[in-house]
Each structure stands twice: as structure tokens, then as C-alpha cells.
Amino acid sequence: xxxxxxxxAAPPFLQGEGNADIHTHIERSFxxxxxxxxxxxxxxxxxxxxxxxxxxxxxxxxxxRRLGASAELAETDGFPVVWGFYDAGAPRTxxxxxxxxxxxxxxxxxxxxxxxxxxxxxxxxxKAIVGRGAVNQKGPIRALLNAMESVVAVRGxxxxxxxxxxxxxxxxxxxxxxxxxxxxxDRLRTADGCLSPGAGQNLQGSVVLELGNKGIVYFEMxxxxxxxxxxxxxxxxxxxxxxxxxxxxxxxxxxxxTLTDGNGPKLRIEELNRAVAPLTxxxxxxxxxxxxxxxxxEVWKRQFQVxxxxxxxxxEALLERYVFSxxxxxxxxxxxxxxxxxxxxxxxxxxAKLDLRLVPNLRALEVMPAIRRHLDERGFEDIALxxxxxxxxxxxxxxxxxxxxxxxxxxxxxxxxxxWPLRPSGAPAYLFTGPPVSIPMIGGGLGHGAxxxxxxxxxxxxxxxxxxSLPQMxxxxxxxxxxxxxx
Amino acid sequence: xxxxxxxxAAPPFLQGEGNADIHTHIERSFxxxxxxxxxxxxxxxxxxxxxxxxxxxxxxxxxxRRLGASAELAETDGFPVVWGFYDAGAPRTxxxxxxxxxxxxxxxxxxxxxxxxxxxxxxxxxKAIVGRGAVNQKGPIRALLNAMESVVAVRGxxxxxxxxxxxxxxxxxxxxxxxxxxxxxDRLRTADGCLSPGAGQNLQGSVVLELGNKGIVYFEMxxxxxxxxxxxxxxxxxxxxxxxxxxxxxxxxxxxxTLTDGNGPKLRIEELNRAVAPLTxxxxxxxxxxxxxxxxxEVWKRQFQVxxxxxxxxxEALLERYVFSxxxxxxxxxxxxxxxxxxxxxxxxxxAKLDLRLVPNLRALEVMPAIRRHLDERGFEDIALxxxxxxxxxxxxxxxxxxxxxxxxxxxxxxxxxxWPLRPSGAPAYLFTGPPVSIPMIGGGLGHGAxxxxxxxxxxxxxxxxxxSLPQMxxxxxxxxxxxxxx
Numbered sequence: 006x007x008x009x010x011x012x013x014a015a016p017p018f019l020q021g022e023g024n025a026d027i028h029t030h031i032e033r034s035f036x037x038x039x040x041x042x043x044x045x046x047x048x049x050x051x052x053x054x055x056x057x058x059x060x061x062x063x064x065x066x067x068x069x070r071r072l073g074a075s076a077e078l079a080e081t082d083g084f085p086v087v088w089g090f091y092d093a094g095a096p097r098t099x100x101x102x103x104x105x106x107x108x109x110x111x112x113x114x115x116x117x118x119x120x121x122x123x124x125x126x127x128x129x130x131x132k133a134i135v136g137r138g139a140v141n142q143k144g145p146i147r148a149l150l151n152a153m154e155s156v157v158a159v160r161g162x163x164x165x166x167x168x169x170x171x172x173x174x175x176x177x178x179x180x181x182x183x184x185x186x187x188x189x190x191d192r193l194r195t196a197d198g199c200l201s202p203g204a205g206q207n208l209q210g211s212v213v214l215e216l217g218n219k220g221i222v223y224f225e226m227x228x229x230x231x232x233x234x235x236x237x238x239x240x241x242x243x244x245x246x247x248x249x250x251x252x253x254x255x256x257x258x259x260x261x262x263t264l265t266d267g268n269g270p271k272l273r274i275e276e277l278n279r280a281v282a283p284l285t286x287x288x289x290x291x292x293x294x295x296x297x298x299x300x301x302x303e304v305w306k307r308q309f310q311v312x313x314x315x316x317x318x319x320x321e322a323l324l325e326r327y328v329f330s331x332x333x334x335x336x337x338x339x340x341x342x343x344x345x346x347x348x349x350x351x352x353x354x355x356x357a358k359l360d361l362r363l364v365p366n367l368r369a370l371e372v373m374p375a376i377r378r379h380l381d382e383r384g385f386e387d388i389a390l391x392x393x394x395x396x397x398x399x400x401x402x403x404x405x406x407x408x409x410x411x412x413x414x415x416x417x418x419x420x421x422x423x424x425w426p427l428r429p430s431g432a433p434a435y436l437f438t439g440p441p442v443s444i445p446m447i448g449g450g451l452g453h454g455a456x457x458x459x460x461x462x463x464x465x466x467x468x469x470x471x472x473x474s475l476p477q478m479x480x481x482x483x484x485x486x487x488x489x490x491x492x
Numbered sequence: 493x494x495x496x497x498x499x500x501a502a503p504p505f506l507q508g509e510g511n512a513d514i515h516t517h518i519e520r521s522f523x524x525x526x527x528x529x530x531x532x533x534x535x536x537x538x539x540x541x542x543x544x545x546x547x548x549x550x551x552x553x554x555x556x557r558r559l560g561a562s563a564e565l566a567e568t569d570g571f572p573v574v575w576g577f578y579d580a581g582a583p584r585t586x587x588x589x590x591x592x593x594x595x596x597x598x599x600x601x602x603x604x605x606x607x608x609x610x611x612x613x614x615x616x617x618x619k620a621i622v623g624r625g626a627v628n629q630k631g632p633i634r635a636l637l638n639a640m641e642s643v644v645a646v647r648g649x650x651x652x653x654x655x656x657x658x659x660x661x662x663x664x665x666x667x668x669x670x671x672x673x674x675x676x677x678d679r680l681r682t683a684d685g686c687l688s689p690g691a692g693q694n695l696q697g698s699v700v701l702e703l704g705n706k707g708i709v710y711f712e713m714x715x716x717x718x719x720x721x722x723x724x725x726x727x728x729x730x731x732x733x734x735x736x737x738x739x740x741x742x743x744x745x746x747x748x749x750t751l752t753d754g755n756g757p758k759l760r761i762e763e764l765n766r767a768v769a770p771l772t773x774x775x776x777x778x779x780x781x782x783x784x785x786x787x788x789x790e791v792w793k794r795q796f797q798v799x800x801x802x803x804x805x806x807x808e809a810l811l812e813r814y815v816f817s818x819x820x821x822x823x824x825x826x827x828x829x830x831x832x833x834x835x836x837x838x839x840x841x842x843x844a845k846l847d848l849r850l851v852p853n854l855r856a857l858e859v860m861p862a863i864r865r866h867l868d869e870r871g872f873e874d875i876a877l878x879x880x881x882x883x884x885x886x887x888x889x890x891x892x893x894x895x896x897x898x899x900x901x902x903x904x905x906x907x908x909x910x911x912w913p914l915r916p917s918g919a920p921a922y923l924f925t926g927p928p929v930s931i932p933m934i935g936g937g938l939g940h941g942a943x944x945x946x947x948x949x950x951x952x953x954x955x956x957x958x959x960x961s962l963p964q965m966x967x968x969x970x971x972x973x974x975x976x977x978x979x
Contacts, residue, residue: 352824
């Protein structure tokens, strides 16, 4: 079934049963809700540049308080986490995790100023807000909060308790979120599940649902003459001295070459390879079903601008590699002279940045010791390793209550989601799904946006075809909250 | 015999026989000759920045004309070569090769302005001119021209014909000197030998004589997704896409790793290894003699700031490796993100700059085709190679007339030179020693200077101990010219 057939077959945007009053309130609040989103984007919060981050945290805490929640800035060694609790006196509790920080912009490259949050028409999509954070994640957060405000306005209160966790360092790799979670674990573990609000529709309007995400360990490898018995200890030497002094660049190249079979997914670090779990029958089933609704060959060739994939993989095999394979990537490498033309020197050191994507059951904590042992066993004791950040992978079972409710909500709106066992990119979800919190967690929501981290990031607010408008995103969340409350 | 013992044993600076009148003229001209050198340095000629280069060529041509030579700027596709001919009507002809360009300066780092050519005291050395070009090569050129001016002033003319070849792009790798040599080969081949004036004394005052130099091929190696069947064709991808798209950085690492045994001198490119000539009995004899006067272990450990040398080489074996081994060096490498902290991406391309030092009989023209074949045979057809510059090596036999005369001149002044079969760094001497010109060529002269290409470049002009003063440099050249004329 392709998505066009689905669009014809399924009646889009069925109203959630029994929430017509809330839906009407959402529709009537469109202008105010849109402005609330625009104001959220206008409040800069660029964590990498320390621009507006704490102000944005306070701005968000105020919104929670106006909703009726208690809210505070939970301090960490970095930017604060906005912690809020809405006590509905209800039996069920939802945790909401998201981020209020955004990545930096190169303003001159944007077609519309990134912090003005203008509404502009996008061909084939409808009208969209263009701005930094529009889809990642201020749009989805504000859609959820708009929905909650409408529920409270119409019904007096939310149908379930809500814990809010908004961090301000997700774009920095969530370095201090573990501090927060350690302190709040006893409260968080009492939640029935965790929602990470997102705009779950792709360009065609289809819904994507991800049951987890890969982990990542980001590290640097460095060869330096200082640590080599025959290397240049203090400074770059002349190139011709390479006859009698050993080169840190060759050293790094040789050490790197031992790590893979010439390509990221083919690790030669046996200790790590052994930790990778074989696919279960359920995993294979998920991949098989996914390949029925998603043809990676066509989509990715266009999206990644490639002619074909590693080992000429296609279909299920390609999806399986993408979803369940670890990969070791060189994000950057540098040494010596990198300008135009000719300069002869033997660099005194050489450095590479790498990241290893983690799949079950490869744990972040195991990675650096295993690479250290791998290098040492091959005589590369002099190669320095520096871990810069690390996340574990996270998985939530398809059978978890919050996932089943979310799926039912999507289906109620006429969408049959493509289910991805793991999202390939990292996120700190393991802090919620792993011990000691150990609650199911899922990203969800309607709506479509793209270009996160890039220029002209957008979120559609008046969609064409199957793409949800902002009010539709909000109605979906309202209905989902009630469905969750019913359990 | 160490250099201190030599300093006591040898009477320094014997007067050349029969040239007392010229020597007196040189001594009396000290101030004028010093000023002439200062003015030469003050005439900037930074070829990499196109600052003053042509002006310097004209300045130098004028000096030749005032000496009595014909002089012209021989145009090339780059900066002109200053060509001059002094016709003494003599049976013998000397060619003089040098460079009038200098490398750029970071003026703020100099203790004395690099183009003021101030005379400053240097502890243990005497007084020196500090300035860009002082030793490389304006000082030695001007010392030779000063000597010639005194010879002409006292004797009416030079004792032999002189061809002058001063290029303005040596510091750029002499890209257009072959054009000049091709046009002037028929004249150059009639010279009896070629002198490259230099300040041949080291810090201890010992004289170094080099019978040739290594060649070099400088090139870039690049892996790009565009040329890889499964690579990112257009732009950097996300790091996690490394599962299904191949990484150009890994590709470059793998290709580089095939080229050496993890270190520059240990080439794995068999075709090039086969071209390296085994050492002759004469070569071994030169190395053995050199190791008697020069202890590389001590000098280089201090100079290079290393603890020990590749394979713990010492003495003769170390010298042999340094002098007669090719080496492949990575001058620079770069790809992707090289800033602080974390950025996850798969770079679309990766590039390295390399240079291969050439020893007999490894020819520059053979290098790129051999590396191409080496890579192709291993399936690396996609790795691009770009040659940026190349020189062949050059050797002049110890028995050549100009070398024997130079050695005799040194000995007449009380110096027993350390003879190096090859200098490890590149120079365009092969254009003179190789066909079609094929004349012996030698660098020579007294005097000491250092820090070429670095800050506070200097040439001693009033030396202490065994280090020659500017007048002594000039007297030596005058005597050498007469010795050459006698043949």
C-alpha cells in the first residue's frame, strides 16, 4: 500500500470521540496559538552560543505555571532543566520530555529571518512557520501546550497528571541531563510513560513512529610525537626528516585502519562486535513490515543524493543494516598544512574525531575501554583516546501501553504509521527507558516540518492534503491525552 | 676529530696566494659592501605574495650591468629569471645559479624588522645582519657580487666568463625555471660548472659541502563520494548514514595505509622501491667519512628535539638512512569537522597532502604513474591524485673539476669540509646537472647564517672564531674564481 492509496482510502483527521468542545476551542484559538508558537521561537535559546538559554527556560516555566503546573528551573552544572508538575489528582501520570534549546544559525543564509518566525507559503505543503526551532522542537512542544491550555480552558483541568522535563542542552549532547534524572528518578519512575512531542509526518503526510534510538559514543583519537618513541616531541619537523623521525600522521592512519574494514559498519573491534545482539524474530518482523510501507532505495537515493548503497544493499537488507547495524564514522580529521598549494612539514600531531553508533546490546560505557584494548593489543599504546560524549541506545516495546495508545490514536485519525524499531540518530531517551527510571517512552504527534539544524527550518501550520495543520496537531494531542487517561 | 679540535689544529683564513691586492680592496670596501647587502635585503621580493619580485629582478639586473655583464629579465609564465653574461674573453666559463625571491614573514614575530637588515650582535657568533633573505640567498649572492666588483676594480676584469641565472620562484618550487633552462640550455651547457653561492659554515664554523640533493614530488590524494560507487555524491551526510553510505574519510585512510609500512621511509609501492639504486662503494665511503666528522645522534636529537631515531638507528646507519632513503611524508590531512567539541557528520570528501623525497634513481616523472598503478591494482581507482610540484634529485661527482677546485679552496683556507653525498631537501639543481645541460654543480662559500624561512633569519658579517666575516666570504670567492680560471 503506497501513501497515495492510503490517502484516498483513509478519511483524514477523524475527530476524536467526545472532544468536540475542545476541538472547537482549539480552532477558535488558532491565531492566539500561532502567536504563542511564534513568541516561543522568537525567544532565542542557542545553547552552543549561550544566547537566551536561561531566559527561554524562565519563559517556558512561566507557561507551565499559567497552565496550572508547578514549575522550577532544576539547576545542573550546565543550563537548567525546566521541571514542571501538573497535578490533576488523576490515577495516571504522563511524563513529557523535550528540549528548549536550539542550534546556531547562519542568519545570512536564511530566506526568512530565523528568529522572526514568519508564516510563509511552501509549495505543495501549505503555509509554514520558518524559524530556528520550528520543528526541533518548539513547534511540537507548543502544539502540545496549546492543546493542554484548551483542555484546561474547556474542562477545567487535564485528564491526567503530567511531569514536564525540558532540557536546555540537548543540542550539546545532553551532558547534564543525567544529573537531573538522577535527582528526579524517584518521581519520574512513577509516570506511566513518557512522550517526546514531535511532528511525526513526513513530506507525503505519512506518520513515522520510532520505538527507540541508537546510542552514540563520540571521541577523539590523537597521535602525537610526544608519546612516540621516535616521534617529533615538540614541534613540526621538516618533511625530509621523515627518513629518521616517525610521523604521527602515518601513526594515526595506521591506527585508524585497524578499526574497520575500510567502512564504518564493518568494525574490526571484536569485543564490540560480540556485544551486538542478533536480530530477534520480532525485530525481523518489524523490518519486514516496514519494508512493506517504506522503500528506502528510492527515498534515500534522493534524500542522501547517492547512486546506490553499501554492498548494493536494497529493501529489507538495506533497512536492517540502517536500523540494526552499529557504525564507526570519522567526523573529522586534521593535521599539518591544509591550505592551498605546497608546504613541506612533518606535523607533530594528528587528530581524528569519530563517533560509534550503538545498537542493542552495545553499551556506551564499554566502548572506550574496548577500543583502548584493541589499540593496545596492536601496539598503539601511544594513541590517545578522549571521549567527548556518550548516550546509550533506547528501546520501548511495541506492546507498551503508551505505544498502543499512540498507535490507536493515529489509527483513529486515519494513519497507519510506519514503525521503525530504532531511530539511527542519538537521543537521551535511555535516561528514561533505562534504569533506574525504566518507563516506556515514545515520540509522537502529527504535523510535518524539516531542515532541523539547517537553514530555513520549518513547521507546516496550515497543511495541504494529509499534512496536519497546527490545530490538527493540537486536537490530536488533546485526544491522545484523554486516551492515555483512560489507560 | 670533533670540530673544536679542528678549530685549534687548522690555521683559519689563510690568504689566497697572489690576490693580496684584491683582498685589500675587499677589506677597504667593507662598509660599502655591507650597505650593498642591506639594500638588496631591503628590496623585498616575496614571491608567494607578489611583493617586490619584479622590482628586485630589475634591481639585480642593474647590479650585473654595473659589474660589466649584459643582463636581461628572461620572461617566463611566472616571475622573470635574471639572466646575465659577463664576457671576460676567457677560456673558462662559470655558471652561477641562485634565487632572488624570499619567503613571507610574520613581521610581528621578528626581534628586528625583517626588511631593515639591521646589524645586531648575536651571542657567540659575532655581528650579524638580521633580515629576510640574509642567508637564503641574498647574503651569499651579494658576497659573490661584492667579490667580483673588487676583482674588476683591481684587475679590470674577471678571470673567467660568468653566466648568471637568478630565479624569482625558487620559494614556490621553481615552477617556471624549466621554461628558462629549456630556452638557454645551449648556452648553459657550455659552462664548465655551476656554483650556487651559499654560506657553507655551520654554527661551529665547520664547512659543509653537499654533492647533490634529493628530489621531491608533492601531491594531493583525495577521496570523494562523487567517485565512489556508494559514497555521498553531493554533500556531507549525517554520521549515522555511515551504515548504508560509504565514507570518503575511511576510504582515504585505507588508501593511505597501503602506501607505507606505517612510516615514511618504508614504502610499499614496489615499483618505486625497485627504482631506488643500491649504495655504491663510493657512497658507503662518503657516509663512512662523514660519520667520522659528524655525529648525527647528538646534533639531531638536539636540533629535532627527539629522543631517538626510527628503528633506533645511530651513526653510519642513521646517516645512510637520512641521506639515501626516499621517504613519503603526509604534510597535511583534512576532512569534516575540525573544531572544538562535537559535530556529527560524514564528510563528502577527504584530502591529504604528501611529498615523496626522491633519491637516485627514482625519477620525478615515474612517481605519479607508479602510485596511480599501485592504487588501481588495489581497487582504489576512485582516489584522485593531483601532482602539485616535482623536482628530480641531482648529484655531482666528487671528482668534478669545480668540486675539486672548491675543496682545494676550502683546504687553502684551513677547512676540511664534511662532505654530504646528498642534501635531503629539494632544489632545482637537476635542471643543470641533468640533460640537456649536464654540467657539474656545487653549492659553496664561507660564512654562517640560519633560520631561513623562519623568524630572525641572519647572516654573520663579523664572525667570531672560525666563522667567516663578510670580507672573508668575499675573499674566498675571489680566490675561488681565480682557481677556477686556472682550471
